[in-house]
Amino acid sequence: MKEQSPAIDDFATWVPVLRLLRAAGAKRDAAPPARVSGRIGRHSWSLALQPRRPSQGRAARTAVQDVADAAQRVQSALAAAGVDDIAFTAQIAPAGKTTLRLLGPSPAAEPGLGNPHPGALILVEGAVPEPWRRLPEPVPGAVPAATADPELLARTLRERLPDAIGATEEEIAAAEARLGRTLPDELKALYRVTRARWEDLGDDPEAAQRECTAVGCELFALDDLYVADASSRHCRWGFAATAAVVTPPDAAVQGLVGSPGWIVFGDNGGGDRLAVDLTPGPRGHTGQVIMLDHEQNIGAELLADSLTDLVMHRSAEERDDRRGDQPPAVAWVNIAQLKSIEAAAHPGLEVLRIGVWEGAPLSLAPVIALPRLRTLTAYPGTLADPLEIAELTGLEFLELGPEEWRVLLDAGAVPRSLSAAAITVHGDQEPLPVVGLANELLALWDRPRIVQTVVEGDLGPMA
Incomplete structure (x- = not known):
């Protein structure tokens, strides 16, 4: 008789992964963690299971195999459910009682990269970025x-x-x-x-x-x-x-x-x-x-x-493909490149990326009237006034930190020209508030939300 595939919403499917995460956290912090999270796809996983010092020999191989076996159980459940990828977060009490939340998937949210937070949110079904529309x-x-x-x-x-x-x-x-x-x-x-x-x-x-x-x-x-x-x-x-x-x-x-x-x-x-x-x-x-x-x-x-x-094995005629003095269509403002928004502003600017910044927060006033600006990404805390974004009427993609998105949402100022959006998250931030924020954005466009499935269980005490 063929063995039945594990179910993705069955707590037993997740027990091996959760126990490994709890044990790894206890080794790092000398106490069991209250929260663990991660992401598992059909062919990959992102789990906080890397030891501080790399092990060697048989012990290392055994540890790697334990992770692979634990992830494989979830991957089998994903395949059986027809799901490519799922994020999760779990609250674990000291005695082992656990509340597991499965996050997603949603056809309107790309998976995050290496973390449990959502990736880009597709606000307009079937939309593709401007370079992918260019003939x-x-x-x-x-x-x-x-x-x-x-x-x-x-x-x-x-x-x-x-x-x-x-x-x-x-x-x-x-x-x-x-x-x-x-x-x-x-x-x-x-x-x-x-x-x-x-x-x-x-x-x-x-x-x-x-x-x-x-x-x-x-x-x-x-x-x-x-x-x-x-x-x-x-x-x-x-x-x-x-x-x-x-x-x-x-x-x-x-x-x-x-x-x-x-x-x-x-x-x-x-x-x-x-x-x-x-x-x-x-x-x-x-x-x-x-x-x-x-x-x-x-x-x-x-x-x-x-x-x-x-x-005939003849090389192409050499050409000097020069851009001349034309300023770049993509500009970076950060501690290592351009030092102001004014330096990035010109009529042909399409993409403005604001990265790590040590000075005073920046104003977007120099780029508000630019006719081709379609993408803005801003590292959390770099904008003097997030509400200036409402004046960028040609944006199709916007990436901001949670606090900046909160300002726009509370003011009803999220640009309606957007086709996609993303929430920048740094560090080990709790996924649930980020997912909640993402669902608020998806709701503005009446797009499918990121579903949360709650699964209760008990891991038992630490071995």
Whole structure:
């Protein structure tokens, strides 16, 4: 008989985790903690279980396994409930009586990073940050590079891959229909030589490596081509809203998140994707080869002026992509960078980030009339008057500390232009007030609240 999965709201599911947290807190503080909290997802967890001094040997391995086993029980319950992630906080009496509160999930709240507090609150269903809405600018003069030569490309690949099976015209037409766009001539020439299917490689263990060497990348099968538009590059709201699309006038590649003209055809072996670019920058070429770094949320790097150049192992023409004297669209005001709001203010400013600050609290007056300001993040305690935010009528994302949000909520001054918001929390702050604040914000937009589920139980006395 198959063992039944533990339930997420069954106290027994949480007992191993709670006992480990209670014991770890007692080791740190010489007394059992009154409160413990954390976050567990299907494939990860964030729990205050790190010892002050790293253990070694078998004891360390046993401790790690104990945590993994405890978390796994909760993860199994999450999977059974169809839930990706859950935060929790628990009050534990000295004798072991415990009140556990499960926080969430909510489709309108992203999980927090490494803590039990909520991440960004999505106030408008389906909303994405401005950089993810940005489409490529037209470049009427863009043409293929002089080095683009489909015949040379095909001839070279046939010499390198004499046994390859090429795609038929019907297969190429099917790929174009699936993608909703015509493939450039060089890309069609490549796939007419090899359609790059694993089943075509037979039993030759070196065939894939030969193909990779011949083309200059790990080539995707024709059936696996995809368009790297903005939706293909997922990013959390809090990060995405603080980015900006910038394309200098001498750029070969537009500084986009994604483009309907970026057709991904391969990988460099390290997770970075290669694409032909049909929407190049002002100094680029139609059909140039670009790389989308998997560690970057925005922009792409020019690899070759043409697909022929990539196959022939010719580097891209060097360009000096300079921004000139244009002030940045994203500005940081803190103890290490800009020293005033005035220094950050200019008509093109899109994102203002106020970080750790040692001087007097700052006024937002210098940026109130800026036409493009859409994101403001402010470290707790850095604003002289949070109510000045009400005059920033173009904000789509706002991140503040709990006290600043309290001021705006009490005054009915939360900007209605917002699509998303976040509450900055530092240190070991009790999650429940933060969740309550988040639910007040969600209520203003009639969005699903973060549900609190109370589970009572008894851990028994400390061993």
